Amino acid sequence: MSEQYQLNKELAQMLKGGVIMDVTTPEQARIAQEAGACAVMALERIPADIRAAGGVSRMSDPAMIRSIQEAVSIPVMAKCRIGHFAEAQILEAIEIDYIDESEVLSPADDVYHVDKTKFRVPFVCGARDLGEALRRIAEGASMIRTKGEPGTGDIVQAVRHMRMMNSQIRHVVSLHEDELYEEAKQLLVPYELVKQVHDSGRLPVVNFAAGGVATPADAALMMQLGAEGVFVGSGIFKSGDPKKRAAAIVQAVTNYQDTKLLAELSSGLGEAMVGINEQEIALLMAERGK
Amino acid sequence: MRIGVLAVQGAFAEHIDVIKKLGEEAFEIRNTGDLDIPFDGLILPGGESTVMKKLLHDLDLFEKLKEKINSGLPVLGTCAGMILLAKNIDSGEESCFGTMDITVKRNAYGRQLGSFVCTDSFADEDITMRFIRAPYVTETGIGVEILAEHDNKIVAVRQNNQIATAFHPELTDDHTVYNLFFRMIENKAAK
Numbered sequence: 001m002s003e004q005y006q007l008n009k010e011l012a013q014m015l016k017g018g019v020i021m022d023v024t025t026p027e028q029a030r031i032a033q034e035a036g037a038c039a040v041m042a043l044e045r046i047p048a049d050i051r052a053a054g055g056v057s058r059m060s061d062p063a064m065i066r067s068i069q070e071a072v073s074i075p076v077m078a079k080c081r082i083g084h085f086a087e088a089q090i091l092e093a094i095e096i097d098y099i100d101e102s103e104v105l106s107p108a109d110d111v112y113h114v115d116k117t118k119f120r121v122p123f124v125c126g127a128r129d130l131g132e133a134l135r136r137i138a139e140g141a142s143m144i145r146t147k148g149e150p151g152t153g154d155i156v157q158a159v160r161h162m163r164m165m166n167s168q169i170r171h172v173v174s175l176h177e178d179e180l181y182e183e184a185k186q187l188l189v190p191y192e193l194v195k196q197v198h199d200s201g202r203l204p205v206v207n208f209a210a211g212g213v214a215t216p217a218d219a220a221l222m223m224q225l226g227a228e229g230v231f232v233g234s235g236i237f238k239s240g241d242p243k244k245r246a247a248a249i250v251q252a253v254t255n256y257q258d259t260k261l262l263a264e265l266s267s268g269l270g271e272a273m274v275g276i277n278e279q280e281i282a283l284l285m286a287e288r289g290k
Numbered sequence: 291m292r293i294g295v296l297a298v299q300g301a302f303a304e305h306i307d308v309i310k311k312l313g314e315e316a317f318e319i320r321n322t323g324d325l326d327i328p329f330d331g332l333i334l335p336g337g338e339s340t341v342m343k344k345l346l347h348d349l350d351l352f353e354k355l356k357e358k359i360n361s362g363l364p365v366l367g368t369c370a371g372m373i374l375l376a377k378n379i380d381s382g383e384e385s386c387f388g389t390m391d392i393t394v395k396r397n398a399y400g401r402q403l404g405s406f407v408c409t410d411s412f413a414d415e416d417i418t419m420r421f422i423r424a425p426y427v428t429e430t431g432i433g434v435e436i437l438a439e440h441d442n443k444i445v446a447v448r449q450n451n452q453i454a455t456a457f458h459p460e461l462t463d464d465h466t467v468y469n470l471f472f473r474m475i476e477n478k479a480a481k
Contacts, residue, residue, distance in 0.1 A: 016301060
């Protein structure tokens with residue numbers, strides 16, 4: 001394993017217990033940092049608006065990403081399209097702290113993901129289950145997040161993906177060593193990664209929850225299900241009082257088991273983002289990039 | 291000995307694992323209730339200092355922990371923890387605890403592509419140092435002892451009951467930094 005890959009996995013460790021917030025302007029980035037975000041995701045449109053606008057969704061303007069890098073001291077992430085290694089190269093050139101090869105944008109390649117081992121800059125990727133997570137790690141991802149269903153404010157898919165991942169990890173742990181080869185075949189992943197999960201009982205990299213987190217309770221739910229931190233996209237800046245909601249979600253992630261505090265944090269937050277149920281949407285972003 | 295690790299955000303679990311491996315007791319500090327049982331040492335871990343600073347205030351931990359540090363509780367700050375202890379931050383932003391007479395430069399080596407590993411001398415022993423979006427010390431006040439330098443930049447310091455490192459001892463198998471911290475705790479107990 002390269003030294004840089006190890007350092008990239010370790011940067012994800014530093015983000016643990018934190019909230020990564022989607023922002024579209026330097027002003028929002030500052031609000032996010034002041035509210036306690038451990039990193040920001042710089043993008044031109046938040047997922048809910050991407051969903052509403054339709055059309056092809058691409059990497060953000062590097063000038064806009066730079067303006068956010070200048071506005072905050074916390075790490076800045078940005079998204080490239082699945083398989084679009086040229087967008088990833090551009091993001092590496094502006095020294096982004098983390099690239100999200102993301103299903104939120106329109107996929108550029110319907111077969112291959114970016115070969116992330118070719119980059120020095122770290123990648124986070126979405127996954128719905130253990131197989132997807134380990135395939136992305138084999139390609140060089142140094143952090144994983146559940147896909148959830150971005151821009152919906154509906155937590156059901158994130159829960160589904162986290163539970164699936166956990167139950168598959170428990171299954172791999174329960175296997176006898178000579179059964180791991182077949183398991184690797186079933187999961188379509190390298191044997192070595194299955195062996196690592198078997199021995200450690202966890203993913204080889206940090207795993208956050210993403211896609212549909214809209215309230216402090218949603219964040220606490222995902223943390224109790226085993227997420228090591230959360231991404232909040234549309235949930236904050238599509239709500240009535242972004243500053244207050246952002247700060248409440250940050251505290252909820254830290255004290256996700258303190259029910260009295262969670263009750264306090266959930267009080268008087270104003271309008272949550274409206275949200276859409278999965279039955280009401282035509283486009284399931286989580287289906288992109290397996 | 292019983293060591294509290296600030297666990298509001300960041301790599302606190304890694305510190306707890308090392309302390310336990312070394313045979314000492316460790317616990318998480320997430321809210322004021324966690325401070326009820328007395329403890330012998332405090333670790334401020336790596337993570338994002340802006341997040342930890344905000345949560346220290348929001349969760350009413352700030353004054354209580356600052357008082358303990360001021361009254362001599364041994365404390366080890368790593369990376370973001372160093373920033374929390376520093377009296378001055380070179381960007382001019384307001385300090386957190388400000389109990390250590392140093393000035394630090396945040397993200398001093400640049401963004402993630404500037405993160406690196408090296409071997410250098412810490413308190414006269416060669417150890418592996420892992421720097422991740424790390425700070426370094428640009429100025430030290432009276433009574434601050436320099437424990438390590440890398441490329442002529444100060445990366446570890448001690449002042450009375452406080453040790454701060456710009457790198458991450460919790461991410462290596464070398465326990466030199468912890469041993470020094472534990473000795474500080476033992477010496478205080480012996481007094």
